[in-house]
Amino acid sequence: MLRSYRVLAISLASLASANTAFADPPKSPTVSPAKQVVLISFDAAREISQWQRSRALAKRTGAHFTYFLSCVFLLSPETRLHYAGPGKAAGKSNVGFGASKQDVADRLEQVRLAAAEGHDIGSHACGHFDGKAWSKADWLAEFASARRIFENAYAINGISPEPAGWRNFARHTVTGFRAPYLSTDKALYEALPEAGFEYDASGVSSGPVVPPALNGITRFALPLIPEGDKAKPVVAMDYNLYVRHSGGTEKPAEADAFTERAYQAFHTAFEAQYNGKRLPLELGFHFTLMNNGAYWNTLERFAGEVCVMPQVECISFRDYLARQRPGQAQAAVGG
Numbered sequence: 001m002l003r004s005y006r007v008l009a010i011s012l013a014s015l016a017s018a019n020t021a022f023a024d025p026p027k028s029p030t031v032s033p034a035k036q037v038v039l040i041s042f043d044a045a046r047e048i049s050q051w052q053r054s055r056a057l058a059k060r061t062g063a064h065f066t067y068f069l070s071c072v073f074l075l076s077p078e079t080r081l082h083y084a085g086p087g088k089a090a091g092k093s094n095v096g097f098g099a100s101k102q103d104v105a106d107r108l109e110q111v112r113l114a115a116a117e118g119h120d121i122g123s124h125a126c127g128h129f130d131g132k133a134w135s136k137a138d139w140l141a142e143f144a145s146a147r148r149i150f151e152n153a154y155a156i157n158g159i160s161p162e163p164a165g166w167r168n169f170a171r172h173t174v175t176g177f178r179a180p181y182l183s184t185d186k187a188l189y190e191a192l193p194e195a196g197f198e199y200d201a202s203g204v205s206s207g208p209v210v211p212p213a214l215n216g217i218t219r220f221a222l223p224l225i226p227e228g229d230k231a232k233p234v235v236a237m238d239y240n241l242y243v244r245h246s247g248g249t250e251k252p253a254e255a256d257a258f259t260e261r262a263y264q265a266f267h268t269a270f271e272a273q274y275n276g277k278r279l280p281l282e283l284g285f286h287f288t289l290m291n292n293g294a295y296w297n298t299l300e301r302f303a304g305e306v307c308v309m310p311q312v313e314c315i316s317f318r319d320y321l322a323r324q325r326p327g328q329a330q331a332a333v334g335g
Contacts, residue, residue, distance in 0.1 A: 011331035037280040037316045041066040050287035051110035053123040063314035068124035070180040071146040074153040076101045087136035093127040105159045120316030122176035132183040139191035208279040225269040237284035249284035252292035262298040
């Protein structure tokens with residue numbers, strides 16, 4: 001009888017073990033969410049000190065930026081006649097030209113250094129004219145001027161020696177565009193693929209979105225983000241904050257308050273995506289220090305906090321596209 005009880009006990013123990021196995025299956029591996037992408041870009045890219053400052057910020061945070069360069073800043077006052085915008089006289093520009101031959105040489109060096117460090121060099125056209133009424137031929141002419149001046153900048157300005165491989169670099173490196181004033185028309189999007197561009201960053205969207213690809217051009221858009229006590233939407237760009245905060249005029253005495261407002265707007269927009277769908281967040285800046293540098297101070301604080309986070313990548317537009325195209329090279333990102 002003892003043997004019978006022992007067999008029964010062993011059988012019950014085995015059954016209990018089996019039931020436990022069925023009740024507690026192995027847990028599925030945890031799937032990590034996609035990293036939050038932040039796309040930071042600069043328009044015009046004129047001041048040498050701001051090139052240096054932005055590159056230093058990138059080194060501290062592991063970020064990669066996109067610089068939309070206006071080609072007139074690669075012409076000195078003596079060489080400005082090499083550019084004529086559509087319907088404009090030669091040597092005319094809405095944003096001036098390089099300050100001197102040395103200024104142009106210094107800017108070319110910054111472009112080379114930035115590219116070597118993994119940053120994206122894009123086009124902001126040349127004379128910063130509003131092209132909303134331009135024809136396709138006008139846009140193609142503007143793009144041709146930008147490429148010609150970029151490629152021949154050393155020779156045009158008599159700067160020597162020209163770095164080895166410069167022309168090949170200049171011919172192939174610029175694949176993205178942002179329109180001055182974010183002003184576009186149907187003709188622009190007809191001209192972009194013909195001019196060899198892969199992406200456009202001239203759009204504005206109601207919020208962060210995954211950029212669509214239309215007719216071979218990926219279209220990025222600066223989002224509207226909530227700002228201020230009433231959370232009123234504003235384009236996520238320093239100039240738009242400048243107009244919102246001070247009516248587009250300098251108010252240096254209120255710079256600290258503007259810095260805090262801009263930071264809260266960027267941080268709120270970031271948190272909404274980081275804790276939500278993690279759609280790419282795009283932020284735009286200029287090299288101009290508006291309101292006593294309030295928005296650059298915001299940028300440095302914001303990037304210093306978020307770009308170093310393990311689940312965040314602050315990358316360029318070019319590298320974002322590379323993520324969508326397996327096998328295409330992209331810059332290594334720290335953080």
